[in-house]
Amino acid sequence: MKTCIACGMPMEDISDFAANDPSKDYCVHCSRPDGEMQSFEEKKENLTKFIIRTQGFNESVARKIAEDMMRKLPAWKEYFD
Amino acid sequence: MSGESFMRVSTRQIQKLNTRKKIIETAYKVFSEKGFSVPSSVIAKEAGVSHGSIFAHFPTMNDLLISLLADFGDKMGVSLHVLAKKCDSVEDLLKEHLKVLIEYETFYSRLISEKNRLPDEAKNTFAIIQSTVAFHFSTVIEREIEKGTVKKLPIHMLFNTWLGLVHYYLLNKDFFSDSNESVIKMYGSELLSTYLNLIKNERKV
Numbered sequence: 001m002k003t004c005i006a007c008g009m010p011m012e013d014i015s016d017f018a019a020n021d022p023s024k025d026y027c028v029h030c031s032r033p034d035g036e037m038q039s040f041e042e043k044k045e046n047l048t049k050f051i052i053r054t055q056g057f058n059e060s061v062a063r064k065i066a067e068d069m070m071r072k073l074p075a076w077k078e079y080f081d
Numbered sequence: 082m083s084g085e086s087f088m089r090v091s092t093r094q095i096q097k098l099n100t101r102k103k104i105i106e107t108a109y110k111v112f113s114e115k116g117f118s119v120p121s122s123v124i125a126k127e128a129g130v131s132h133g134s135i136f137a138h139f140p141t142m143n144d145l146l147i148s149l150l151a152d153f154g155d156k157m158g159v160s161l162h163v164l165a166k167k168c169d170s171v172e173d174l175l176k177e178h179l180k181v182l183i184e185y186e187t188f189y190s191r192l193i194s195e196k197n198r199l200p201d202e203a204k205n206t207f208a209i210i211q212s213t214v215a216f217h218f219s220t221v222i223e224r225e226i227e228k229g230t231v232k233k234l235p236i237h238m239l240f241n242t243w244l245g246l247v248h249y250y251l252l253n254k255d256f257f258s259d260s261n262e263s264v265i266k267m268y269g270s271e272l273l274s275t276y277l278n279l280i281k282n283e284r285k286v
Contacts, residue, residue: 008158009162010159010163012166013166050212050216051212052237053219053236054212054215054216054218054219054240055208055211055212055215055237055240055241056235056237056238056240065205065208065209065212068205068206068209069209072151
């Protein structure tokens with residue numbers, strides 16, 4: 001099973017892929033409305049907001065966790081070298 | 082490289098990977114039973130590998146712990162994802178969450194009870210695991226709030242209330258059970274029905 005290079009989500013159904021396109025390596029949650037992949041800063045911001053909204057963490061802690069999530073993913077490797 | 086030497090290299094690599102896997106699996110078992118402060122010599126003995134072999138794979142105990150937690154997080158994340166995808170209601174989703182917790186209960190309980198003494202990177206791995214749960218939880222519960230079946234409360238409070246309830250039983254297992262039986266197996270359905278009663282809107286007749 002393919003996993004999203006930008007957030008690690010397993011992609012099984014066609015609707016999991018960006019723009020319903022199974023040849024894409026990133027998921028629907030990591031794409032912009034036009035189907036392009038979000039930038040590093042956009043993704044970090046969105047993940048941070050997601051953690052705050054769903055788990056209520058402190059903002060700077062949430063940002064650190066978002067970075068740690070991204071650190072392990074192939075799409076963002078160059079940002080952590 | 083000749084075919085024969087290529088075979089030799091890959092056999093050695095496979096052995097190396099097998100040893101690493103064996104160390105991680107053993108550490109999972111030993112940490113579950115005895116906690117995270119167990120010395121590496123105990124893990125080596127239990128895994129049947131030399132003490133030096135552990136250091137060859139994991140220079141510090143911290144490295145071993147981080148790899149183990151990342152591995153655990155991936156496994157739990159995939160289990161949750163596969164089960165959660167087919168859930169339309171918060172009730173079904175939480176039933177699946179409990180099933181996954183039963184599968185990993187001993188290690189998970191150890192993790193929540195010792196989390197504050199672990200290094201930051203390990204703590205964050207724990208938060209990443211919870212984020213996977215929160216992702217599925219928020220998708221389903223937002224739909225239910227929109228339909229009016231669940232009270233309009235902040236998502237993080239709905240999520241943290243559920244985790245708080247489940248973790249209380251896991252952390253105080255000795256009060257709720259005098260056997261080795263899974264506390265989630267014993268109380269899961271009561272926790273779930275109570276939680277649903279608290280968050281659901283009264284049905285209009």
